[in-house]
Amino acid sequence: MQKLTSLLLGAAVIALSAPVWAEDSSDPIVIPTHNWSSQIVMSNVVGQMFEGMGNSVEYVSTDSQAVYEAVRLGDATLELEVWEGAFGKSFRAAVEKGGIHDVTTHAAITREDWWYPMWTKEACPGLPDYKALNECAAMFVTPETGDKGRFLGGPVDWLKHDQEKVDALGMNFVVVNAGSAAALWAEIAAAEKDKTPIVLFNWTPNFAEAVWPGEFVEFPTWEEGCDVDPAKGPLPDKVFDCGNPANGYLKIAAWDGMKDKWPTAYTTLQKVNFTNAQIAEMAKLVDVDGMEPEDAATAWLEANEAVWKPWTE
Amino acid sequence: MTTNDVVISCKHVWKVFGDRPERLNLTPATTLDDLRATNHIAAVRDVSLEILRGEMLVVMGLSGSGKSTLVRCLARLLDVTSGAVEVEGRDIGKLSEPELIELRRKKMGMVFQSFGLLPHRTALENVAFPLEMRGQDRASRIARARDMLALVGLKGREGYFPRELSGGQQQRVGIARSLAVEPDIWFLDEPFSALDPLIRREMQDEFLRLKGMLAKTVVFITHDFDEALRLADRIAIMKDGAVEQIDTPERIVMAPATPYVAKFTEAIDRTRVVHALALAQPVEGRVIEGEPLPANETLHALARRIVGDSRPLIPLVHKGQIAGLLDRKAALDLLLGPVA
Amino acid sequence: MMTAALGKPPFQLDQRRVAQAILLAALVLVAFRGALPAGLVRLPEAMVVPFADWINAAFAFAQDDLGLMSLTRAFSDAVELCLDVTANLLYGKSRWPNVGPIPWVVIAATAGMAGYALGGLRLALLAAGTFVWIAVMGQWKWAMETLSVIVVSVPFSVIFGLLMGVLAWRYRLAERILNPILNIAQSLPHFAYMIPVVVFIGVGPKAGAIVTIIFSVPPMIRMSLLGLRAVSPEIIESGKMSGTTRWQLMTRVRLPAARTEILIGVNQVIMQSLAMVVLASFIGMPGLGQKLLQLLQALKIGLSVEIGITIVLLAIVLDRMSKAWAMKQPEHVEGETWVQRHRLLTIWLGLVALGFLAAWAHPYFAEVERKQALSMAGPIDVVVGGFIDLVDPVTDWLRWFLITWVLIPLRDAFLWLPTSAVVLALAGIGWRIGGWRSALVCLAFVLPIALSGWWDRAMITAYTVFVSVTLALLIGVPLGLMGAANETRARRFLLVCDTAQTFPSFIYLIPVIMLFGVNDVAVVAAVTVFATVPIVRYTIEGLRNIPPEIVESAQMSGASPGQLLRHVKLPLAVPTLVVGANQSIMFALFMVIIAAFIGTQDLGQEMQRALSSTDVGKGLVLGFAVAFMGLLADHLLLRWARSRNASLGSSQS
Structure with missing residues (x-):
């Protein structure tokens, strides 16, 4: 009995002290940031958590597709927002090559697709069906697009397959890429002034829903392989004849070497989990309140200690 | 006069420019027109001469006569196309690079028409340059350079950069530099041509003074016949790359060998x-x-x-x-x- | 037609007539476009050459089989080591030697003293003032991130460039190989350099430094070659007669004597590095560029203007200082003691000590916190907002007018042209200007673009460049005429042009986004502004370099000022102006690619996409397409200017 007690005690001591002797490397954890606010703020939030735990952290601004190659090679340590629709393909490809793995999945459900603010629906009542949208195409005509409607896409480096979708479904639209997320918001704001109909790329979670109520366009439902296999989706001879996944995942990915090099930080990372509302809040601090991302992260951490404190313990 | 006293000797020296001139068969009978037919240009044609120890030979010719090319062949700044240049009995064309460098470090000094000073070095550093190249220690080369600058009358200008000096002063630096290694053979390539006439006269006097002090074998290039007469022990007159006459000033004046030489002497106050x-x-x-x-x-x-x-x-x-x-x-x- | 032409000796051909025949053929193709087989309108898919796949295969081979990866990684590790040191010193990144960051007052004082030593009081004030501005505006860390990379990449570039320059100078073969590479390298858009770097090096400051090194080497090679060639033969001979070995001759005579050219090369390296380091934010280079990129993406105009001012100030300071260094002539100093002889060094040491003291006494002098930083972004935003509201009707109308009546029709026209007709027309123009050789050169540049399958994109790029350069001519030539009116004004205009040319191209995006938002017009506006600068400059120089006797003789013939301009000055200035137009086209091409950031439909957009998907093959093919377009214009225009100059018998170029 005593033996058992001491054994148990010993095991407990070892278990408790394990994180102490498996110390994190003093090298900086490299967190990549991209060109949309919630990701930058979230990166800073997690980065500041790590710093609070005594790690050193560096941020590098990287391309949101190329980052998986960088994480795979260990140039960047982790990626906090792996959106299924946008980056699922690059992420899966990198996982197959090896060096990067799936750490955890946020509670947040993601969706990215064609979207419109509510006043557009008033002008085109058949929405959200994509066929109805197509019939209203003339409403979205701009000088740049001639007699076709304009679909305002995200920056090209997001590698959305809007053009392919237009081709596959025979949409009477031209894809015009905005230079940045902010350009998208600027266009919605401009359209809001005289309630001009507009259809553009948008996603959730983000702050825009709170400011401009709206809906996603309903395309044929996503099936796995719709982007590579013509047989999938309603049209037998086309790829991309479907919408993006309506309830996509948002994952955290990390370099394989992280759990050995920074075990404590890695343990914390496994517990990190944000909801749609929390992510929208982070984006809002920057996009609406105009804070610098670092300051926004600090503010968020101060306001939400109950959320993140348990992750670091 | 023994052969020991011959310091430099040229034997049928040719310098031809053009496409692979070393393949040409050059004989004393080769004419300019022969070469022109194959797109070659002869800068020095079949020159043979001997320069004696302590002698001052002035090579005189108009521009394009090949005099500057000849002196560059003597210093092996240019390789001769055919023939040989011997310095103290050694064919310098056959010297290896280290031997040649050694020869220049010990035996030769040269003064250039536009001075050839290094713009980023002070007068003192310019004069010390050849000493630095042969690895002399800093203190002794600076001391020597100071002496040389004093010798050419530039005391107090040691720290000046070439562009801060007048033409005459720059050439004094050039002269000091060429003498820094105490060369036996002193080449001067039109040293005073770039200077205005008053300074030129002054520099000639200065040169004669220096030459009197230092017994050196001198090869002096000029296009100025008066200058040649004033300075020379012997004059070699060149035309189209060939030496027309080589003789004492007096003999050149009194007994010109060719009509070309005679034309030079016409206007001279004999x-x-x-x-x-x-x-x-x-x-x-x-x-x-x-x-x-x-x-x-x-x-x-x-x-x-x-x-x-x-x-x-x-x-x-x-x-x-x-x-x-x-x-x-x-x-x-x-x-x-x-x-x- | 080609074979017939080549069969006969070319000089017997009437150049004009052959050219006319070719151009006529092109015209026929255009006229009967409707009846053409599809293969002549656009290259059939099947004939597209998979250049990209070949390049990718070559890269994969180099990366995986040749083990080039480990080599590049080794090199990048060496660069990273240096970067760590400067990063620690300048902004206190926790790396060896862990002594930084140096307080900003010390760096500002050092910059000021360097400015004073190189160019006197004005440069000192400019340099010190710039750093004070950076610190006070709270941009210190970003600026130091940028500078820490420049400080490392410039020496690397200079050493590489110098070595290659010496190599090219020494071996004709090396020069022959390097020359075409340099030509292409200098016309490759910035993005084309980034993609391979991302593949081999990755992202971040290290990649930023390496892409900067690669990008800024070419001008250094050119200038060192030029400098070595220009050393007076007498200096070389005097060196030889001083008994130098080859090594001594190179290091103590040739290179020092080529000092001015080499330092001008250094100046160009610095300016190229700054331009690249700002753009390298696209591959994760932190610093001012990244901040600017983020702010522009967030459409925060006021803050981006602040960053823009910093980048411009840095560009001016770096340019003026390095130019002053190149032009500085050695001067002797008198003095007995060490302090007297090293007066400036002593003052600098004193200032540094004072700076450390101040930083120790009050943390403000070590680092300005963001809370303490000044900002004028608010007022700028208000003013800009008000201004935009004011001009909105005008810009809106302009936008509408340009898009509907100029841009779209032109773009459609460019896209409508049959590929075969364009290729033929370019060959014809080549023949007209430089005979069959030029025609072949034109074909060599344009055919690969057609074969690459990116024809439509290339035509959109060509159309943007065409519109922008035309606009630039319409604006720039009158400005140049105005500027050339008298000597003082000409000097002032040239100074402005010089300064504007030192700005990293990215900066030009700020005002156009401010005015036009994010659309086609903004792209054209940005490219136009950037392309106008060389036109103004060369117009002024062309007019200024006309021999005064010609002008005087025309005046004595009773020409009125208008006649003088039309009949004498302009015709004589045209060749110079064409050189300006050529540079303008180059600038426009570079800018058009960068403007992909605003949103374009051309090669630039595809290139950004290639960057995103790290598709080296595609990126390089697109890059070469841009480079070939530039080289094609370059060949035709310079060739024409040369023959024109020859026929005018003037030596200006």
Whole structure:
């Protein structure tokens, strides 16, 4: 009995002290940031958590597709927002090559697709069906697009397959890429002034829903392989004849070497989990309140200690 | 005169520019036109000459006559196309690179027309440069460079950069640099041509003073015949790459070998060149009367005394010896022009 | 037609007539476009050459089989080591030697003293003032991130460039190989350099430094070659006669004597590095560029203007200082003691000590916190907002007018042209200007673009460049005429042009986004502004370099000022102006690619996409397409200017 007690005690001591002797490397954890606010703020939030735990952290601004190659090679340590629709393909490809793995999945459900603010629906009542949208195409005509409607896409480096979708479904639209997320918001704001109909790329979670109520366009439902296999989706001879996944995942990915090099930080990372509302809040601090991302992260951490404190313990 | 006294000797030196000139068969009979037919240009044609120890040879020619090319062949700044240049009996064309560098570090100095000073170094550092190249320690080379600058009259300008000095001063730096390694052979490539006439005269005097102090074998290039006459022991006159005549100034003036040389001498005041001795007859037992005149003065210097003298044959004295009898009539003809 | 032409000796051909025949053929193709087989309108898919796949295969081979990866990684590790040191010193990144960051007052004082030593009081004030501005505006860390990379990449570039320059100078073969590479390298858009770097090096400051090194080497090679060639032969001979070995001759005579050219090369390296380091934010280079990129993406105009001012100030300071260094002539100093002889060094040491003291006494002088930083972004935003509201009707109308009546029709026309007709027309123009050789050169540049399958994109790029350069001519030539009116004004205009040319191209995006938002017009506006600068400059120089005797003789013939301009000055200035137009086209091409950031439909957009998907093959093919378009214009225009100059018998170029 005593033996058992001491054994148990010993095991407990070892278990408790394990994180102490498996110390994190003093090298900086490299967190990549991209060109949309919630990701930058979230990166800073997690980065500041790590710093609070005594790690050193560096941020590098990287391309949101190329980052998986960088994480795979260990140039960047982790990626906090792996959106299924946008980056699922690059992420899966990198996982197959090896060096990067799936750490955890946020509670947040993601969706990215064609979207419109509510006043557009008033002008085109058949929405959200994509066929109805197509019939209203003339409403979205701009000088740049001639007699076709304009679909305002995200920056090209997001590698959305809007053009392919237009081709596959025979949409009477031209894809015009905005230079940045902010350009998208600027266009919605401009359209809001005289309630001009507009259809553009948008996603959730983000702050825009709170400011401009709206809906996603309903395309044929996503099936796995719709982007590579013509047989999938309603049209037998086309790829991309479907919408993006309506309830996509948002994952955290990390370099394989992280759990050995920074075990404590890695343990914390496994517990990190944000909801749609929390992510929208982070984006809002920057996009609406105009804070610098670092300051926004600090503010968020101060306001939400109950959320993140348990992750670091 | 033994061969030991020959410092530099050129043997049928050719320098031809063009496509692979070393494949040409160059003989004394080769003409410019032969070469022109194959698109070659001869800068130096079949030059043979010897330069004696302590001698001052002036190479004179108009621009394009090949004189600068010749001196560059002597220093092996250019490789000769055919023939050989020997310095103290060694064919410098056959020297290895280290041997050549050694030769230049120990034996040769050169002064350039546009000075060739290193713009980023002070006067002092420029003069010390050849010493630095041969690895002399800093203190001794700086001391030596200071002395050299003092010698050429640039004391106090040691820290100046070339662009802060006048042309004449820059050339003094060039001269000091060329003398820093105490070379036996001193090449000067039109050293005073870039200077204005007043400075040029001053620099010639300076040069004569230096040359008097330092016994060196000198090869001096110029296009200025007056300068050549003023400075030379012997003059080599070049035309189209070939040496037309090589002789003492007096002989060049008195006995030009070719019409080309004669044309140069036409406008020259010969009395300033010709020494009394050149017009002397041997004594041959004749009686010496009265006071002799110095034999190695020019006629110009003796003019007043020759005109005032009434003797038909005036004795000349050289180093305390009677050297000959000056034909007064011939002298007067030269001084005043022949009687019409 | 080609074979017939080549069969006969070319000089017997009437150049004009052959050219006319070719151009006529092109015209026929255009006229009967409707009746053409599809293969002549656009290259059939099947004939597209998979250049990209070949390049990718070559890269994969180099990366995986040749082990080039480990080599590049080794090199990048060396660069990273240096970067760590400067990063620690300048902004206190926790790396060896862990002594930084140096307080900003010390760096500002150092910059000021360097400015004073190189260019006197004005440069000192400019340099010190710039750093004070950076610190006070709270941009210190970003600026130091940028500078820490420049400080490392410039020496690397200079050494590489110098070595290659010496190599090219020494071996004719090396020069022959390097020359075409340099030509292409200098016309490759910035993005084309980034993609391979991302593949081999990755992202971040290290990649930023390496892409900067690669990008800024070419001008250094050119300038060192030029400098070595220009050393007076007498200096070389005097060196040889001083008994130098080859090594001594190179290091103590040739290179020092080529100092001015080499330092001008250094100046160009610095300016190229700054331009690249700002753009390298696209591959994760932190610093001012990244901040600017983020702010522009967030459409925060006021803050981006602040960053823009910093980048411009840095560009001016770096340019003026390095130019002053190149032009500085050695001067002797008198003095007995060490302090007297090293007066400036002593003052600098004193200032540094003072700076450390101040930083120790009050943390403000060590680092300005963001809370303490000044900002004028608010007022700028208000003013800009008000201004935009004011001009909105005008810009809106302009936008509408340009898009509907100029841009779209032109773009459609460019896209409508049959590929075969364009290729033929270019060959014809080539023949007209430089005979069959030029025609072949034109074909060599244009055919690969057609074969690459990116024809439509290339035509959109060509159309944007065409519109922008035309606009630039319409604006720039009158400005140049105005500027050339008198000498003082000409100097002032040239100074402005010089300064504007030192700005990293990215900066030009700020005002156009401010005015036009994010659309086609903004792209054209940005490219136009950037392309106008060389036109103004060369117009002024062309007019200024006309021999005064010609002008005077025309005046004595009773020409009125208008006649003088039309009949004498302009015709004589045209060749110079064409050189300006050529540079303008180059600038426009570079800018058009960068403007992909605003949103374009051309090669630039595809290139950004290639960057995103790290598709080296595609990126390089697109890059070469841009480079070939530039080289094609370059060949035709310079060739024409040369023959024109020859026929005018003037030596200006």
